[in-house]
Amino acid sequence: MDEATKTQLEAAAFRRLVSHLRNRTDVQNIDMMNLAGFCRNCLANWYQDAANEKGITLDKPQAREIIYGMPYDEWREKYQKEASEAQQAAFAKANPGH
Numbered sequence: 001m002d003e004a005t006k007t008q009l010e011a012a013a014f015r016r017l018v019s020h021l022r023n024r025t026d027v028q029n030i031d032m033m034n035l036a037g038f039c040r041n042c043l044a045n046w047y048q049d050a051a052n053e054k055g056i057t058l059d060k061p062q063a064r065e066i067i068y069g070m071p072y073d074e075w076r077e078k079y080q081k082e083a084s085e086a087q088q089a090a091f092a093k094a095n096p097g098h
Helices: 003-023 029-036 040-053 060-068 072-079 085-094
Strands: none
Touching (some): 029 040
């Protein structure tokens, strides 16, 4: 497989992941962090890092809007729930020092 095709496939898989996460508003970021060690915010940070490495200025709110499909504060207001004590304890155990 040539590099251009590989990049196109990777980009398509990434777009599908982002679309999936936008549709699964029931899945909380803390649950993703506890189970997989990353969340929507991590994806936004990675996107921002990639842009900056290419000399493209992209700030955190812009990167988050790309991943969430709306401003982050709007998503939080609509979909984010208060983390339970169990979720917080699992997060602390899985992500010491975070």
